[in-house]
Amino acid sequence: MPRLAIAPEVPRDLDALDRLLRRDAVVALRRFLLNTTSAPHPERVRNTRDARVATLRLADRHRGVVVRQRDVYWMLAVLPDADAWSFAQRHRFSVNSAIGVAEIWDADALDRVEPALRRAAGNSEWRLFAHVCDTDLLGLGVDADLIPLLRLITTDVALDALEPLLPESQYAPLAVLGQGGSIADAWRALDTRVAVPAPSVDVTDLVSALERTPDRAVFIPDPGTLDRVLGAPHWCTFLYPTQHRLAHQDLYQGPVLVTGGAGTGKTLVALHRAGHLAHAGAGRVLFLTFSQKVADDAAAKLDLLVDDAEVRARIEVGNVDRLAHRVVAEAEGRPPLLAGRSDLATLWQEASEIAGDPHGPAFLLREWEQVILAQNLCTVQEYLVADRPGRSVGLDEEQRTAVWKAIEHVTERLRATGRRTLLQLAAQASTLLGRTTGDLLGDDGPRREPYRHIVVDEAQDLHPAQWRLLRAAVPPAANDLFIVGDPHQRVFDTRVALSALGIKVETHHLTISHRLSHEILAWGVRLRGGNAADGLVDGVVDLVGFRSIHPGARPAVREYASREAELTGLVTHVRAWLAEGVPAEEIAVGARTSEYVRGARTALGQAGISVRVSTLHGLKGLEFRRVALIGVAEGVVPAPETLTPADEDPTARAHDLQRERGLLYMACMRAAERLYLSYSGRASPFLPP
Numbered sequence: 001m002p003r004l005a006i007a008p009e010v011p012r013d014l015d016a017l018d019r020l021l022r023r024d025a026v027v028a029l030r031r032f033l034l035n036t037t038s039a040p041h042p043e044r045v046r047n048t049r050d051a052r053v054a055t056l057r058l059a060d061r062h063r064g065v066v067v068r069q070r071d072v073y074w075m076l077a078v079l080p081d082a083d084a085w086s087f088a089q090r091h092r093f094s095v096n097s098a099i100g101v102a103e104i105w106d107a108d109a110l111d112r113v114e115p116a117l118r119r120a121a122g123n124s125e126w127r128l129f130a131h132v133c134d135t136d137l138l139g140l141g142v143d144a145d146l147i148p149l150l151r152l153i154t155t156d157v158a159l160d161a162l163e164p165l166l167p168e169s170q171y172a173p174l175a176v177l178g179q180g181g182s183i184a185d186a187w188r189a190l191d192t193r194v195a196v197p198a199p200s201v202d203v204t205d206l207v208s209a210l211e212r213t214p215d216r217a218v219f220i221p222d223p224g225t226l227d228r229v230l231g232a233p234h235w236c237t238f239l240y241p242t243q244h245r246l247a248h249q250d251l252y253q254g255p256v257l258v259t260g261g262a263g264t265g266k267t268l269v270a271l272h273r274a275g276h277l278a279h280a281g282a283g284r285v286l287f288l289t290f291s292q293k294v295a296d297d298a299a300a301k302l303d304l305l306v307d308d309a310e311v312r313a314r315i316e317v318g319n320v321d322r323l324a325h326r327v328v329a330e331a332e333g334r335p336p337l338l339a340g341r342s343d344l345a346t347l348w349q350e351a352s353e354i355a356g357d358p359h360g361p362a363f364l365l366r367e368w369e370q371v372i373l374a375q376n377l378c379t380v381q382e383y384l385v386a387d388r389p390g391r392s393v394g395l396d397e398e399q400r401t402a403v404w405k406a407i408e409h410v411t412e413r414l415r416a417t418g419r420r421t422l423l424q425l426a427a428q429a430s431t432l433l434g435r436t437t438g439d440l441l442g443d444d445g446p447r448r449e450p451y452r453h454i455v456v457d458e459a460q461d462l463h464p465a466q467w468r469l470l471r472a473a474v475p476p477a478a479n480d481l482f483i484v485g486d487p488h489q490r491v492f493d494t495r496v497a498l499s500a501l502g503i504k505v506e507t508h509h510l511t512i513s514h515r516l517s518h519e520i521l522a523w524g525v526r527l528r529g530g531n532a533a534d535g536l537v538d539g540v541v542d543l544v545g546f547r548s549i550h551p552g553a554r555p556a557v558r559e560y561a562s563r564e565a566e567l568t569g570l571v572t573h574v575r576a577w578l579a580e581g582v583p584a585e586e587i588a589v590g591a592r593t594s595e596y597v598r599g600a601r602t603a604l605g606q607a608g609i610s611v612r613v614s615t616l617h618g619l620k621g622l623e624f625r626r627v628a629l630i631g632v633a634e635g636v637v638p639a640p641e642t643l644t645p646a647d648e649d650p651t652a653r654a655h656d657l658q659r660e661r662g663l664l665y666m667a668c669m670r671a672a673e674r675l676y677l678s679y680s681g682r683a684s685p686f687l688p689p
């Protein structure tokens with residue numbers, strides 16, 4: 001029985017065919033898998049560079065190009081006859097001797113480039129790789145046939161020009177060496193191409209290499225899998241090597257944290273991890289994300305990713321507030337009541353009157369959330385001796401006692417009315433679980449931790465009380481917590497290192513954005529200021545190495561004379577996008593204030609345009625082809641009412657500004673293809689010049 005593996009181009013090639021041709025090609029592939037008498041058979045192609053290459057006739061004047069080893073056929077493309085033959089003749093295939101992945105070479109193009117490199121080198125004595133000997137190059141898996149060509153290269157520009165012609169596992173270490181990096185640096189770059197580590201490499205064994213190259217080959221055991229792979233989006237089947245390795249590693253000894261910039265695939269890795277754990281079947285998996293909207297999105301993606309209903313049923317998707325709510329409701333036998341926004345505002349106002357100057361409502365709320373709830377301080381004695389990280393205004397004993405009393409007023413009033421805030425609920429839920437939990441994995445009877453694995457997306461915004469809840473909801477054991485997040489996109493005031501909460505993580509980092517174009521990414525990094533960000537990790541995460549691999553249009557920033565003109569400009573832009581054929585659900589409009597949001601909704605509604613319009617916060621965790629942000633003006637972004645006065649607490653103000661900047665950055669980073677920003681009056685001080 002032949003075995004089929006397909007490259008990511010095959011579903012795309014099939015989708016590009018007309019309907020009947022595609023249908024015939026898929027039928028032929030099914031026959032091939034089932035080895036029926038009418039199945040297409042491999043036909044040799046004359047003058048190939050690789051004797052293993054053949055074609056399969058799949059439909060009228062269309063063929064699949066395959067590389068055959070033993071019973072395995074690796075299909076690379078489905079093309080019209082002439083193109084398929086030419087593809088078969090141009091390419092050769094190898095196994096990387098260092099990391100054992102399969103490589104595809106456009107050998108024809110490399111042959112053609114050689115004279116140009118020779119000419120460019122001219123009489124120059126200088127060679128880019130003069131400092132690296134052949135043995136080191138071979139040790140890094142560089143193909144022996146490539147080395148003579150490399151010896152002609154004089155500049156990194158010439159090396160860059162070769163990039164599209166080289167397998168990534170070849171180019172990655174060479175790019176590092178070309179920039180003067182060490183052999184160790186080159187190894188690190190090569191390591192990003194490893195999805196499945198190879199204990200030893202047999203360069204003649206292409207089949208094993210394909211099993212280690214999941215971004216280039218997926219094995220199709222039966223027609224059912226064929227239909228699923230052909231119908232699913234690319235990310236369901238073909239993770240990039242680092243993404244694959246992180247998601248599919250069988251055993252992590254304890255919690256894992258994956259950080260990475262916007263669009264590096266953290267959510268996809270987290271989804272695949274949840275699927276992997278559910279397949280392993282050791283117990284229930286909770287996939288947690290930020291809001292219900294994002295959770296619904298994640299649930300829909302999991303439905304696509306995990307086709308076995310029994311396995312899918314092991315994964316619950318939700319957000320941390322819902323979890324807290326449920327735990328408390330179960331314990332108390334009825335749903336807890338939540339404190340309303342305006343009640344809270346009144347209570348904090350009353351509290352500030354009790355505390356007296358200079359401790360206004362915002363100061364007290366911060367003190368409660370960031371010091372008292374963050375450290376789970378339950379008595380004034382604990383508070384009197386507690387550290388107050390991130391709070392630059394010192395409080396002596398007398399002031400702390402007054403602040404405690406004022407805050408107690410709020411908590412007492414809430415208690416008296418039977419109401420709680422979401423953070424209180426999280427704190428209470430973790431206490432409830434903590435009381436009843438033990439070792440789920442032990443033999444001594446069932447325990448109360450509701451889950452065996454928790455996967456957390458958008459982790460940068462979780463509060464310590466919520467982390468404590470998560471820690472209590474899963475037993476400390478291998479594969480317990482898998483956490484992904486980006487501290488640069490934090491939009492709330494939670495800057496806690498996981499280690500400070502007793503969650504010791506093994507950390508990994510993703511650097512390549514698959515969503516953003518070069519232009520949007522580079523502009524966004526300038527907006528963010530390129531500074532390192534704290535939170536989640538010990539120390540800081542920086543943006544070094546954060547890069548995109550596809551070009552696009554520069555973000556457009558437009559100034560208008562008035563708000564009305566700005567809204568007219570918005571309508572014109574969105575209408576033009578729709579006219580270009582961008583589906584309405586791929587367009588989002590965002591603004592910092594609900595007033596701007598209402599204005600945009602009305603203006604677009606009157607123009608008969610229905611696209612998503614939300615606050616900047618509402619865009620968190622989502623992705624769109626086109627994003628328009630309006631009201632990016634001074635006095636609006638940053639929102640003045642959210643900033644602590646500098647004379648009250650300069651550190652808190654700096655944090656507020658950073659949070660507001662992070663919010664605008666996060667919103668900009670939702671745009672895969674086009675980003676448009678507008679303002680009237682003066683531009684937001686965050687916009688790069």
Ligand SMILES: Nc1ncnc2c1ncn2[C@@H]1O[C@H](COP(=O)(O)OP(=O)(O)OP(=O)(O)O)[C@@H](O)[C@H]1O
Nearest residue numbers: 234235238239240262263264265266267268514515
């Ligand atoms: N393996 C992949 N195959 C196809 N597309 C991918 C892959 N990895 C990432 N992408 C693209 O990049 C986008 C971003 O992925 P994802 O949402 O997982 O990133 P993220 O790191 O969670 O982003 P953010 O932090 O900005 O929310 C995906 O929607 C997809 O378009």
